[in-house]
Amino acid sequence: MLRQVAEGVLIHGSEFCQSNAVVVQGRAGVLLIDPGVLGHEMACLANDLSDSGQPVVAGFSTHPHWDHLLWHVRLGAAPRYGTARCAATVRVRLPDARAKARLAEWIPPDIADQVPLDLLGLITGLPAGTARIPWDGPHIRVIEHQGHAPGHAALLIEERGVLVAGDMLSDVLIPMLDLTGSADPIQDYLAALQLLEGAAGDVDVIVPGHGSTGGADRVRVRIEQDRAYVHALRDAGVPGDPRIGPSATFGNDWLPGVHERQLQHLARKREHNVTPG
Ligand SMILES: [Zn+2]
Numbered sequence: 001m002l003r004q005v006a007e008g009v010l011i012h013g014s015e016f017c018q019s020n021a022v023v024v025q026g027r028a029g030v031l032l033i034d035p036g037v038l039g040h041e042m043a044c045l046a047n048d049l050s051d052s053g054q055p056v057v058a059g060f061s062t063h064p065h066w067d068h069l070l071w072h073v074r075l076g077a078a079p080r081y082g083t084a085r086c087a088a089t090v091r092v093r094l095p096d097a098r099a100k101a102r103l104a105e106w107i108p109p110d111i112a113d114q115v116p117l118d119l120l121g122l123i124t125g126l127p128a129g130t131a132r133i134p135w136d137g138p139h140i141r142v143i144e145h146q147g148h149a150p151g152h153a154a155l156l157i158e159e160r161g162v163l164v165a166g167d168m169l170s171d172v173l174i175p176m177l178d179l180t181g182s183a184d185p186i187q188d189y190l191a192a193l194q195l196l197e198g199a200a201g202d203v204d205v206i207v208p209g210h211g212s213t214g215g216a217d218r219v220r221v222r223i224e225q226d227r228a229y230v231h232a233l234r235d236a237g238v239p240g241d242p243r244i245g246p247s248a249t250f251g252n253d254w255l256p257g258v259h260e261r262q263l264q265h266l267a268r269k270r271e272h273n274v275t276p277g
Contacts, residue, residue, distance in 0.1 A: 002048050005205050005213050006160040008138065012045045014038060016111060017210045018172055019067060021045060022164050024157055026137020029057035033155060033164050034068045034209060035075060039116045042072035050074075058135045061123050062166030062209060063152040064089040066103055071119035080123045081133065083144050085151025087125030089181075094121045143199060147192035150181050154196060161204030168196060169222040172211040174243045175229050176258060179265045186234045186266070190227065197223050233262055 002010040008025040014037045022033040023045075030049060036042045049056060059080035061068050069090065071080065082090070094100055100117050107115055126134070126142070133140040133155070141156040148167045155164040163169075167176065177185040200219045207213050214222065225241070232239035244259050 002045070005207060006157075006162045009157060009160050009162045009205075011207055011213065012036060012041070012048070014041050016067065016108075018212070019210050020207055020213070022162075022207055023049070023054075024137060024140065024160075025054065026057060026135055028136055029055040029078075031058045031060060031133065031135055031137055031140070032056050032075065032078075033060045034062055034166070035059065035071055037067050037070060038111060038114045039072060040114065042070065042116075043074050046072055046074035046076075058133070059123075060133060060153075060155065061086060061121075062154070062164070063149040064093065064121070065149055065167070066106060066120065068166070068209065069121040069123065070115065070117075071122065072116060073119065081126050082123040083130070083142065083151040083153050084125035084128040085144070086149075086153070087123050087151070089150040090121040090123060141199075143195060145188075145192035145195050146182055147178060147185070147189035148176060149178050152192070154199075156199050156202060158202065161202060163196070163199065163203040163206045163219065165196070165206055165208045167209045168192065169206060169219070169226060170208040170211040170243075171214065171218070171222060172243060174239075174241060174259060175226045175233075177230075177233070177262055179262065179269075186230060189230050193223050193227050193230070233259075233266065236263065236267065 002012050004010050010023040012021040016037040019037050021036040024031040056075050056078045058078050061082040064086045100120060104112055130142055138157055138159045141158055143154040145152060152166055154166050175189055177189055179185050182188045203219050204216050205213055206219050229239050229241050
């Protein structure tokens with residue numbers, strides 16, 4: 001079921017981690033951002049679009065994590081884009097069918113058989129530094145940053161005031177840092193938040209990759225909340241963050257412990273960086 005969040009911008013929810021697929025209406029069809037997770041949900045979205053005579057003319061993956069790289073055969077064969085760095089990361093991490101099969105281990109077992117991996121990660125990298133999505137529709141600014149994943153991009157649909165945040169600025173998930181792909185994950189994440197803050201003045205609606213949409217007031221609240229979490233993580237403090245704990249885990253046992261894992265990883269990193277003597 002599609003829900004309009006702004007003129008010409010609709011979202012389609014998944015029961016997996018409150019994921020949001022975003023549909024942007026253009027002149028000849030729609031741009032589909034992070035299409036969804038479960039096969040039957042993407043098929044439902046494909047039906048809704050074809051029933052209303054709106055072919056998918058382009059796709060976009062906000063970043064190279066499996067739940068943002070999926071596609072369904074019924075969505076058609078439109079070009080699917082990501083940033084150059086996102087596409088390069090996919091090529092390295094998912095070079096062949098064996099790698100895809102290994103990836104299946106990361107998918108929560110209760111949904112693994114419902115996630116179609118055939119068309120996973122078939123994206124074309126936009127040239128580095130691309131400022132706008134190349135398509136026949138409203139101008140969409142690409143805001144690329146590091147922090148959550150290599151080549152992560154938020155998209156600002158300028159004429160509609162909608163910020164599609166990817167895996168940033170969620171009201172249900174804490175910031176998850178790219179701990180292995182970055183030399184300074186904390187600094188990268190803070191820089192990403194600052195970049196998004198710079199765009200916040202143009203935003204009327206925020207759509208996170210997971211969680212609830214929010215109005216203009218929520219954008220700054222979420223930026224502050226994420227910054228406070230990252231500061232607490234940096235200072236090994238105890239974040240008073242309501243997103244930590246069972247209420248934010250959607251009943252999956254792979255999500256609890258993210259905060260502890262991040263703390264431990266950063267502590268180990270600090271130990272390595274202290275030169276003895
Ligand atoms: Zn992610």
